[in-house]
Amino acid sequence: MSVQELEQLFQAKVDQEIKIEPKDWMPDAYRKTLVRQISQHAHSEIVGMLPEGNWISRAPTLKRKAILLAKVQDEAGHGLYLYSAVETLGTTRNQTIEDLHSGKAKYSSIFNYPTLTWADIGAVGWLVDGAAILNQVMLCRTSYGPYARAMVRICKEESFHQRQGFDILLQLSQGTPEQKAMCQDAINRWWWPSLMMFGPKDGESTHSDQSMTWKIKRKSNDELRQQFVDMIVEQAKILHMTLPDPELKWNEARGHYDFGEIDWVEFWNVVKGNGPCNKERLQARRDAWEEGAWVREAAAAHAAKRKDRQAQQVA
Amino acid sequence: MYEPDNDDAASLIHYLLYLGDNALVLSQRNSAWCGHGPVLEQDIAITNISLDLIGQARSFYQYAASLEGKEVTEDTLAYLRGERAYYNCLLLELPNGDWGHTILRQFFFSVFQQQLYKQLLPSKDSTIAAIAEKSLKEVAYHVRWSSEWVIRLGDGTEESQARMEKALVALWAYTGEFFQPAEYELAAAREGIGPVVAALQPGWWQQVQEVLAEATLQAPEQGKTWMQTGGKTGRHTEHMGYLLAEMQYLQRAYPGATW
Numbered sequence: 001m002s003v004q005e006l007e008q009l010f011q012a013k014v015d016q017e018i019k020i021e022p023k024d025w026m027p028d029a030y031r032k033t034l035v036r037q038i039s040q041h042a043h044s045e046i047v048g049m050l051p052e053g054n055w056i057s058r059a060p061t062l063k064r065k066a067i068l069l070a071k072v073q074d075e076a077g078h079g080l081y082l083y084s085a086v087e088t089l090g091t092t093r094n095q096t097i098e099d100l101h102s103g104k105a106k107y108s109s110i111f112n113y114p115t116l117t118w119a120d121i122g123a124v125g126w127l128v129d130g131a132a133i134l135n136q137v138m139l140c141r142t143s144y145g146p147y148a149r150a151m152v153r154i155c156k157e158e159s160f161h162q163r164q165g166f167d168i169l170l171q172l173s174q175g176t177p178e179q180k181a182m183c184q185d186a187i188n189r190w191w192w193p194s195l196m197m198f199g200p201k202d203g204e205s206t207h208s209d210q211s212m213t214w215k216i217k218r219k220s221n222d223e224l225r226q227q228f229v230d231m232i233v234e235q236a237k238i239l240h241m242t243l244p245d246p247e248l249k250w251n252e253a254r255g256h257y258d259f260g261e262i263d264w265v266e267f268w269n270v271v272k273g274n275g276p277c278n279k280e281r282l283q284a285r286r287d288a289w290e291e292g293a294w295v296r297e298a299a300a301a302h303a304a305k306r307k308d309r310q311a312q313q314v315a
Numbered sequence: 316m317y318e319p320d321n322d323d324a325a326s327l328i329h330y331l332l333y334l335g336d337n338a339l340v341l342s343q344r345n346s347a348w349c350g351h352g353p354v355l356e357q358d359i360a361i362t363n364i365s366l367d368l369i370g371q372a373r374s375f376y377q378y379a380a381s382l383e384g385k386e387v388t389e390d391t392l393a394y395l396r397g398e399r400a401y402y403n404c405l406l407l408e409l410p411n412g413d414w415g416h417t418i419l420r421q422f423f424f425s426v427f428q429q430q431l432y433k434q435l436l437p438s439k440d441s442t443i444a445a446i447a448e449k450s451l452k453e454v455a456y457h458v459r460w461s462s463e464w465v466i467r468l469g470d471g472t473e474e475s476q477a478r479m480e481k482a483l484v485a486l487w488a489y490t491g492e493f494f495q496p497a498e499y500e501l502a503a504a505r506e507g508i509g510p511v512v513a514a515l516q517p518g519w520w521q522q523v524q525e526v527l528a529e530a531t532l533q534a535p536e537q538g539k540t541w542m543q544t545g546g547k548t549g550r551h552t553e554h555m556g557y558l559l560a561e562m563q564y565l566q567r568a569y570p571g572a573t574w
Contacts, residue, residue: 292353
């Protein structure tokens, strides 16, 4: 079969909503796009552990501490599923991790912002996980089987994460004046970066059209962003908090909220490495990896010794 | 049903705090690995242990709080006591060091905890017995996991062995405290609430020796090391103040707030 025929067959499967599986033929560019996207997603889970991990030692109650620990641990688990999904495409976990450490691979820019107060843990859960869920719910129907299945598992846990974030803020919003101020301040700082999570505007997104045809993506960046704004505005009312956008207004004709323009200069700067924590986040990951090298080497050496001993016993 | 009188109640509360503090302080230390572990699976494992321990601490504190009554809760016990009123063993508050230190400490403690909790099963205090029973399943995993890692690292590479030897030297002097009873442990033993802790030592030593041997690590000679003590009566290392300052920061900075 010619490549063109294979491609037609592939696209026909995608169009009929038949999942593409690891051993199926797929265009090189489809594979590459998936490796890029899934590894970026995996790295986001892993780097995302850092800003929230920043408050584990200082969580204000034992219950909150336990919930936060469990949550950050979930992110590690999500990273594992996703690295495994990348492996089904022929790229090893070590290679994927090296690409993160070398700066070749990206992760979600949102994690380059600092968590300054306890309220940030609430805001990250509510806004950041809230934004992530919209994307991930869409990805449960993505065309690549292992990715879609990983997303189904991840989505179940993420909705719990968003609720715990909201719950932290709800408690603060009913607390002392200082707690209320802390809550509003965190929302003010995380609102715009959360909107940025959906990526560039539809016209300016480089990979979007092809990804839609391949059904890797099923909704455009702007569609998801709008969905997010509509959802959050309603939830913010329950908190009696405001969102820091004077242009935010219900548009009867559109049936959606209008909102202001994202600061795209900031967006691109954070993507390029100039965010407040880009260097620290990457360094923390590199340090963990390098300081853990002797542990991984020892485990490998010990496993090899065991194997030798067993072989000798058998002989 | 065991019903303590006033003095006995105070002593029982001390005992519960001791049990809870051991779990909480080690949980706090281990949790610092979350996001920084040497490999993702082990990052998850150490966090899991941290979660188990915080769960155990909460059970002991909740019981202690119910005995104290008034406004006392698990959180006032964890967040509003200063270092002199914390009763955990010194070993558990020491800084994490490298992965080898963390593993070896976990191993020493988990083996001890397993011995101790087994002896709490027949406790006259049914709440303590129930907590011990529930926790033993978790602790069995902690023992297995940490033993496997001690063996892997001891019998791994030259570097890993050297690091484990160093950890042994650093931590050994803090293991004696497990078996030197504080007043509240003696009282617990008298009342049939807890075991005679000195009697736990041989079983602990036996298990530790076996694992160290398999790890090709030289076990320290018994009785040759001066053992550090004090944690059980609230006399801690200098590290403890910083641990609590960090952990208690929000509760101290915003007194009376609800989180």
